Amino acid sequence: MKWIFIEDNEFDRDILDISFNEIKPELCADFSYTFYNNGTDFLKGLSNLECEIVISDMNLPDMNGIEILKKFKENDRLKDTPFLLFSTSLHQEEIEKAYALGADNYILKPDGFKATCETLLKIYSNYAK
Amino acid sequence: MQNEIASLNGILQLKLRGKKVEFSSSRSIEKYYKENNVTLSSEKDYLELVHPEDISKIENLLTRLRSNQVHESQIEYRILSKKMKTSWVLAHLNFYPSKKDETFTIKANQLDITFLKNHKTQLQRSNKELEQFAYVISHDLQSPIRQIWTYSEIIESKLDRETNSNLLPYLKSIQKTSQHMKQLTQDLLELCQIGRSELNFSVVNPQEVIESAKNILINEIKDSQAQINIIAKELPLKMTANERYLTDIFVNLFSNSIKYKKENSSPFIQIDYSLENNLHCFTIIDHGKGIPVNLQNKLFKIFKRGNKKQLGSVAGIGIGLSTVKKIIEIHKGEITIDPNFTDGAKFQFYIPVI
Numbered sequence: 508m509k510w511i512f513i514e515d516n517e518f519d520r521d522i523l524d525i526s527f528n529e530i531k532p533e534l535c536a537d538f539s540y541t542f543y544n545n546g547t548d549f550l551k552g553l554s555n556l557e558c559e560i561v562i563s564d565m566n567l568p569d570m571n572g573i574e575i576l577k578k579f580k581e582n583d584r585l586k587d588t589p590f591l592l593f594s595t596s597l598h599q600e601e602i603e604k605a606y607a608l609g610a611d612n613y614i615l616k617p618d619g620f621k622a623t624c625e626t627l628l629k630i631y632s633n634y635a636k
Numbered sequence: 637m638q639n640e641i642a643s644l645n646g647i648l649q650l651k652l653r654g655k656k657v658e659f660s661s662s663r664s665i666e667k668y669y670k671e672n673n674v675t676l677s678s679e680k681d682y683l684e685l686v687h688p689e690d691i692s693k694i695e696n697l698l699t700r701l702r703s704n705q706v707h708e709s710q711i712e713y714r715i716l717s718k719k720m721k722t723s724w725v726l727a728h729l730n731f732y733p734s735k736k737d738e739t740f741t742i743k744a745n746q747l748d749i750t751f752l753k754n755h756k757t758q759l760q761r762s763n764k765e766l767e768q769f770a771y772v773i774s775h776d777l778q779s780p781i782r783q784i785w786t787y788s789e790i791i792e793s794k795l796d797r798e799t800n801s802n803l804l805p806y807l808k809s810i811q812k813t814s815q816h817m818k819q820l821t822q823d824l825l826e827l828c829q830i831g832r833s834e835l836n837f838s839v840v841n842p843q844e845v846i847e848s849a850k851n852i853l854i855n856e857i858k859d860s861q862a863q864i865n866i867i868a869k870e871l872p873l874k875m876t877a878n879e880r881y882l883t884d885i886f887v888n889l890f891s892n893s894i895k896y897k898k899e900n901s902s903p904f905i906q907i908d909y910s911l912e913n914n915l916h917c918f919t920i921i922d923h924g925k926g927i928p929v930n931l932q933n934k935l936f937k938i939f940k941r942g943n944k945k946q947l948g949s950v951a952g953i954g955i956g957l958s959t960v961k962k963i964i965e966i967h968k969g970e971i972t973i974d975p976n977f978t979d980g981a982k983f984q985f986y987i988p989v990i
Binding site for chain 2: 618
């Protein structure tokens with residue numbers, strides 16, 4: 508199982524690394540994840556992309572998560588792959604837009620290490636199998 | 637008298653008898669006008685140096701004084717010199733009817749306040765800069781604080797409890813402190829954000845606003861088993877306000893009441909409302925610990941907080957009430973605390989009906 512994170516913040520990536528390391532025993536043996544720094548790089552490789560879940564930050568240097576989501580869903584091969592958004596704030600308008608464009612979930616970015624582990628496990632149990 | 641210094645400080649006088657108008661002024665002002673090539677002998681001469689935009693303001697006031705609508709007034713306006721230097725003056729005007737005959741006198745004490753105006757502009761500018769500084773600081777501190785807290789959490793989870801259990805309290809302290817710091821910077825950020833952008837006023841329903849404030853505090857209310865009741869017979873169905881900020885007023889006041897509840901009892905908050913003199917008056921009574929009289933006048937100042945002995949060690953009230961005050965001020969209202977109320981705290985705030 509492969510996840511993709513679009514996340515530019517070094518600190519957030521570090522926390523994700525540490526958290527995945529922590530919950531490793533509870534994940535399947537073939538679990539892996541990759542980071543993309545920005546939307547452009549991610550969208551460039553779309554045609555060869557193989558993954559089970561995409562999780563994008565809302566605020567990226569080149570575009571926001573909604574724009575990435577929109578372009579992602581335009582790809583026929585990938586349009587049924589779950590796409591989740593991580594955000595530091597809950598903007599009602601953005602949330603509605605995200606769901607209208609086919610986002611699977613809009614999640615408040617977990618605050619802290621324990622919360623990150625819990626959130627990742629929750630996502631995992633929702634989509635594994 | 638010949639040594640009189642030309643200045644805008646002095647007295648101006650208009651004597652009115654029927655249609656006859658007698659103008660007189662202090663020599664200092666006459667001299668100032670002379671230096672600017674105006675011979676000051678009538679009201680009309682005087683207006684020659686007044687900033688064109690301010691002339692109608694003065695004429696309106698004079699009309700009101702002459703027609704007996706007001707007897708005393710103050711006015712600020714600009715006077716231009718021939719070099720187009722702008723001076724600000726403050727004139728205090730009095731209207732005296734004569735007891736003997738039909739004469740009326742309008743007397744103006746005029747003071748050059750240019751230096752005050754300049755200081756005020758400078759102060760406003762530096763206040764703005766300070767606000768901007770506080771905004772940037774509180775905004776930029778959010779992320780480092782989050783990192784400190786997160787990494788200390790990670791250390792805690794990796795700590796070998798057998799050999800390093802003595803380190804645990806220190807880690808807990810780091811976490812507690814960074815949580816406190818997070819709260820402070822968030823509150824400060826919120827305070828700085830008020831009035832940064834254009835305010836949208838709309839028609840809101842106070843009942844719904846109070847409900848959404850309760851919703852925001854749903855966890856605090858549940859945990860403390862707080863009761864929040866509206867005791868007013870009726871709330872207005874509509875009032876004009878900024879919805880988000882009006883909600884924030886209630887959120888801040890409720891959350892303070894929950895924090896400063898009486899020991900061993902759950903918070904009990906009552907909301908009353910009345911419409912007085914075209915003002916929406918809200919009263920919030922909490923039956924909690926109350927606020928000592930000696931702290932009441934400091935209460936709305938930023939970072940003032942009751943000392944630990946008096947209020948217990950609860951964090952974060954400092955900025956909350958400053959926020960409330962600032963919000964009410966931008967609604968042109970006022971908030972007060974009732975010093976005579978002893979069964980907890982009693983806040984009242986007024987917002988003009990628009």
